[in-house]
Amino acid sequence: MYPNRSEETEGSRGPSAQERRYAALRACERLLSGTRPRSLRERLAALAEEGERVYDLDRRPDQYGDGVVRALEQRVAGLLGTEDAAFFPTGTMAQQVALRIHAEAAGVPTVATHPLGHTELHERHALTQLGGLRSVWPTTAPRLPTVAELRAFDEPYAAMILELPLREAGFVLPSWEDLLAVAAVVREEHGAALHLDGARLWESVVHFGRPLPELVAPADSVYVSFYKTLGGISGAALAGPAAFVRTAKAWRHRYGGQLFQQWPAALAALTGLDRELPRLGEYVAHAKTVAAALAEGVAGVPGARVHPAAPHTHQFQLWLPHTPEELDLAGLRLVEETGSALFGAWREQGLPGLSMTEVTVAADALEWTAKDVAEAVGAFLALLPERPR
DSSP states (O other), X not given: OOOOTTOOOTTSSSOOHHHHHHHHHHHOSEXXXXXXXXXXXXHHHHHHHHHTTTSOTTSOOOSTTOHHHHHHHHHHHHHHTOSEEEEESOHHHHHHHHHHHHHHHHTOOEEEOOTTSHHHHSSTTHHHHTTOOEEEOSOOSSSOOOHHHHHTOOOOOSEEEEESSBGGGTSBOOOHHHHHHHHHIIIIISOOEEEEEETTOTTHHHHHTSOHHHHHTTOSEEEEESSTTTOOSSOEEEEEOHHHHHHHHHHHHHTTOOOSOOHHHHHHHHHHHHHHGGGHHHHHHHHHXXXXXXXXXXXXXXXXXXESSSOSSSEEEEEESSOHHHHHHHHHHHXXXXXXXXXXXXXXXXXXXXXXXXXXXXXXXXXXXXXXXXXXXXXXXXXXXXXXX
8 A cells, every 4th residue: 555645643633544544444334445454363363274284383383485485486486387496585576686696697687677566666766775776667558568569679677577467557567468478579679577566466367367377378477466465565576497496595594584584484385375365366357347337337527437448357447536535535534434444545647636546345345246346436536525617
């Protein structure tokens, strides 16, 4: 979630907006976007209960990557159809390592990315500051590059990152045929490696209509996250050929990612795989119902938009012509007054006064009908101030 700009500072009179939101969401009767927050005690209890189903909790804790961490790596490699996988404490570290390996193998300190990609927007220029790499952009359009754009691109690069889905553009995905065509140009015509930023790869299989191993097969390496879709504590995996993963583990140690014990994150990842993977098809299908109901509910609001109109995954964007502060306050009032929680935090992007929130359809949203969504959106809009004409 993006930070709430209306939060009060610590020590101010009364509970902060963050504390109010946490309390309201825990007590709400219905939740449309995201997952209901849980206390530390609740998370620990759930981890112990669900962990029994996926791992022998009487075994000793892991040490430097063995035990439950190794079991998780093997499970991920099996799911993705790769030779091996390496657990990383963060996706940022995993991708830095992957791109460094590809660049050193090619002898080219350049990687092709997208200006809306995670490595460009959310990693404090780590590609350059830590890896000494330079990024180039085959396209600046709010989508992944096309075959025509790649064939016209004349910058040499060691590897290309394809973020599936491209979050900042609206969680958008290419067609299966376009993905294969782009992969062929990158690998066969440009002689570069293809790396998949698969932070949200798990749910992308529904759009492509292909199993995970077939989706991953065109790539030389892939990163997946354990907390975004799966509800884990933290952590990621970097998967690919055995030699690549062996080198990645060496770099993981150098980057400080060889932690003594990581069993809470690894166990939470295993339980997330067990709990969420079978339900992702439901989430993606219901996201289309929710998006259509939201689009109908805000149709009379100038500048309002649901993007994409038909979501590619179980996540999409909603845009409204108000400030984040106004929208956050209206959402907080709605849940406190009616027990219905609609959206997470909002952020201003592009034009002043035009804000966006990311809608995530998960287990709690499945009980919402289109009528439920439309009625709640009407109540939400009624709490917003009138815009000047």
